Amino acid sequence: MIISYCVNPDCSEPKNHPKLKKCHSCGSNLILNNRYRAIKMLGKGGFGATFVGVDLTVVGDPLCVIKQLRPIADDAQALNTAISLFEREAKTLGKINHPQIPKLMDYFADNDRFYLIQELVNGQNLQREVKSQGVYGELALRRFLEDITPILKYLHSERVIHRDIKPANILRRKKDQKLVLIDFGAVKDQVNTQLAKTMGQTALTKFSVGTMGYAPPEQLAMRPIYSSDIFALGATCVYLITGKSPKNFAIDPDTGKLLWHENTNISGALSKVIDKMLAHDTKERYKTVDELIEALNLQPFQQSLSQNINNTPSGIQSKHISAEDFTMADATNSQLSNTLSATERLEKAIQERRKSGNKQNKLTSIKWNQDTFLTAVNNGKKDFSDQNLQGLNLEGGKLNKCIFRYAQLQGVIFTEASLSQANFYGADLSNTNFSNANLMQTYFSKTNLENSDFRGANLVGADFTNANLINANFCGANLKNAKVNQQQLKSAKVNWSTVFPDGSRHWWKVF
Incomplete structure (x- = not known):
C-alpha cells in the first residue's frame, strides 16, 4: 500500500495514510511546496535524507526523488547565508543537461530545510x-x-x-x-x-x-x-x-x-x-x-588482459593473454577505426585474432563445460561477461539475473531455462536455442541473435534495442511490452501465435 511519508526528521511515526495532508503524529505538512508527496525513505545521514516522491501536479502522479538537505546553521544570519548559497548552487545544478545525470526538476526551501527534486532513475x-x-x-x-x-x-x-x-x-x-x-x-x-x-x-x-x-x-x-x-x-x-x-x-x-x-x-x-x-x-x-x-x-594494448573468473570453483583453469601475445601490431593490422573507444578496439582486435587461426599466437580463454558452468552458478557466480560458452547445453538452467555481457554464446541450448532479467548486452547469440525459456525483462541490446530460436518463449518486457534479429524465430513467443521495432520483426519469423508488443496477434500487420 502506498503511504505518505513524513519528512520531519524528528517525527516518531512518519508513515501516514495517503490521503492525509498533515502528519497524524507530528502535524507537519505532508505536501511539500504544494506539489510533492514523499512515499518512501531511501536513506538518511547527518545532513539530510532522500525519499521517493510523487508529483501531484502532473497527471498520473509520476515518481521523483526528493532530497532533503538540513543546513548546519545556528542562528538567523547563518541560515540566511545558507539559503542564499543553496539557491545559487541549485541554480548551477539546474543548468546541467546530460543524459547520464538525473535532471534537477525543482528546488525550494521549506521550514528551514532545503529540497532538491530530481528525476528518478531505475x-x-x-x-x-x-x-x-x-x-x-x-x-x-x-x-x-x-x-x-x-x-x-x-x-x-x-x-x-x-x-x-x-x-x-x-x-x-x-x-x-x-x-x-x-x-x-x-x-x-x-x-x-x-x-x-x-x-x-x-x-x-x-x-x-x-x-x-x-x-x-x-x-x-x-x-x-x-x-x-x-x-x-x-x-x-x-x-x-x-x-x-x-x-x-x-x-x-x-x-x-x-x-x-x-x-x-x-x-x-x-x-x-x-x-x-x-x-x-x-x-x-x-x-x-x-x-x-x-x-x-x-595503454590499452599493453595490459595482460587477465581472464580469471571471480569466485572460480576448483577445477576451472584460467589462462592469460600476455602483452607479448597481444601487441599494438595486432590493432594496426586489424585496420580499426580511430573513432572507436579503446575497449572497442581491444575487443575487435581480440575477435580478429580468434578468427585468424594463428597457431603460433593462439588466443586462449577459459574452457567451460556444462559441469563447470553449473558448479560456478551453484557457488553463487552471476557474472559471465566476456566468457566463451559456445555450444553448452544449459537446458532448464536457473539463470535469472545472470550477466553475459559480450559473451560468446553461439549454439548454446537454453531450452526451458529461467533467464528473467538476464543481461546479454553485446553478446553473440547466433544459432542459440531459447525455445520455451522464461526471458521476462531480459536485456538483449546490441546482441547478435541471427538464426536464434525463441519459439514458445516468454519475452514479456524484453529489450531488443539495436539487436540483430535476422531469421530469429518468434513463432509462438510472447513479446508483450517488449522493446522491438517493426523493422526488426520484419527480419525475423513470426506467425499467428506470436504475441506482439501491443498484446495483439495480428502477425500479418508486420508485413
Whole structure:
C-alpha cells in the first residue's frame, strides 16, 4: 500500500495514510511546496535524507526523488547565508543537461530545510552490484572508466565538482545499462564550506565534506578542486576490483600510497593509472579528466588482459593473454577505426585474432563445460561477461539475473531455462536455442541473435534495442511490452501465435 511519508526528521511515526495532508503524529505538512508527496525513505545521514516522491501536479502522479538537505546553521544570519548559497548552487545544478545525470526538476526551501527534486532513475548502484555479482575484472573496469569519464568531463566543463563520487552514487540504469552519476555533494558541501568560513567552525567536527576513503586530503580540508573527483573515481575503481572500501586498506608509511594491489588481476599499466588517480599530492595526480582519458587510451594494448573468473570453483583453469601475445601490431593490422573507444578496439582486435587461426599466437580463454558452468552458478557466480560458452547445453538452467555481457554464446541450448532479467548486452547469440525459456525483462541490446530460436518463449518486457534479429524465430513467443521495432520483426519469423508488443496477434500487420 502506498503511504505518505513524513519528512520531519524528528517525527516518531512518519508513515501516514495517503490521503492525509498533515502528519497524524507530528502535524507537519505532508505536501511539500504544494506539489510533492514523499512515499518512501531511501536513506538518511547527518545532513539530510532522500525519499521517493510523487508529483501531484502532473497527471498520473509520476515518481521523483526528493532530497532533503538540513543546513548546519545556528542562528538567523547563518541560515540566511545558507539559503542564499543553496539557491545559487541549485541554480548551477539546474543548468546541467546530460543524459547520464538525473535532471534537477525543482528546488525550494521549506521550514528551514532545503529540497532538491530530481528525476528518478531505475537502476542498481555499483556497490550493490559488486556485492551481488562479484568484483570487476580488467575489461569490466575499462568499460566502467570509458563510460564514466565523459560524464565527469562534462560536469567539470560546467564548472561543477561532484564532491561525492563513490560506488553507491553511480547507478547502472536498467533500461540501457548506462552508468548514471547521482547524489551530488556539490550543494551541501559548498553551503557547509562557506558556512564554516563564515562561522569559524572546524571542518572535521561539524561539516560534511564527502565520504571517508573516497574524499582526498584537500577536500577534507574544504579546498576541493576538479582533480578531487579524479581521486574519488580512483578510489571507486579500487572498490570495484577488490570489493573493499579504500579506507579498509593499509597505507605505505613511507610513500603514503594505498596498498590495494594484492589479490587483484589488474595489469601493471592500469594499476599505475589508478595509483596516479589516488596520489595525495595534487601535483602528482591527473589534473583533468582529459589527462586521465589520454592515459587510458595510451595503454590499452599493453595490459595482460587477465581472464580469471571471480569466485572460480576448483577445477576451472584460467589462462592469460600476455602483452607479448597481444601487441599494438595486432590493432594496426586489424585496420580499426580511430573513432572507436579503446575497449572497442581491444575487443575487435581480440575477435580478429580468434578468427585468424594463428597457431603460433593462439588466443586462449577459459574452457567451460556444462559441469563447470553449473558448479560456478551453484557457488553463487552471476557474472559471465566476456566468457566463451559456445555450444553448452544449459537446458532448464536457473539463470535469472545472470550477466553475459559480450559473451560468446553461439549454439548454446537454453531450452526451458529461467533467464528473467538476464543481461546479454553485446553478446553473440547466433544459432542459440531459447525455445520455451522464461526471458521476462531480459536485456538483449546490441546482441547478435541471427538464426536464434525463441519459439514458445516468454519475452514479456524484453529489450531488443539495436539487436540483430535476422531469421530469429518468434513463432509462438510472447513479446508483450517488449522493446522491438517493426523493422526488426520484419527480419525475423513470426506467425499467428506470436504475441506482439501491443498484446495483439495480428502477425500479418508486420508485413
